Amino acid sequence: MDVALHLAKRAFDAGEVPVGALILSPERYIVAQAFNQMEQLQNPTAHAELLALAQACKKLNQKRLVGYTLVVNLEPCPMCAAAAMHYRVDRIVFGAYDSKGGGTEHGACVFSHRQSLHRPEIIGGVREQESQNLIKKFFQKVRTTSCQFLP
């Protein structure tokens, strides 16, 4: 989570919503890391999780991530949660809960349906406060400087 928070801070400095993600191998090595690039790539789906998952598969030259762990400082949205399902990750560890945009513990609750093709282990709330503070700080800054993140 230390690395995820560091990546999130890099996102913050780049003017992105501060979310950082990494993929851990079964042996706990970092095989991929990314932070949000929605503004930089002008792509609303360029979420840290999706970028890290794709990067890991490319690097490992494999289609699935069975045995791997996704670590991210914010509860994944339904898109990223479902992507992690398609990649068959074993575990998702996240920092702050996201009652508005989250998709594992809130809203769509992607893994809580009998249709869920795969159910990774979910560990939420790891260093929750630090992540929450960072995200709060980012949106406070956005509100006082511009309206580029409004829908």
Next chain:
Amino acid sequence: MDVALHLAKRAFDAGEVPVGALILSPERYIVAQAFNQMEQLQNPTAHAELLALAQACKKLNQKRLVGYTLVVNLEPCPMCAAAAMHYRVDRIVFGAYDSKGGGTEHGACVFSHRQSLHRPEIIGGVREQESQNLIKKFFQKVRTTSCQFLP
């Protein structure tokens, strides 16, 4: 839907789950089209919808698809439905309902929660039988030839 089914048949011929998607502009012009490329790209998230949405934004050089329609021959999975939400498409038109993998009318029901950031109009069941037959035919073929699509 004619074009989506044509794209789905191209996917079928390429050994991919037969799903084709396109993006229509507010004036009903096709701005992007794609079919599943999960096998070709060795990427389980290379769904027709995600590829078509990204292609449309790249082509139009814009970040969102407000006013645009996603047409696809199968009910989108939760990942693609949530991606369409992030892109802010106005409308999703799909062919066959997918009680196992679908994410708009089944399982996660991505747009049926108060957390849903954006709710496009959903029109399902358009030329449902044709799409269903194509998908059924594909999985019958897979079952008799190989097990590459098993989890």
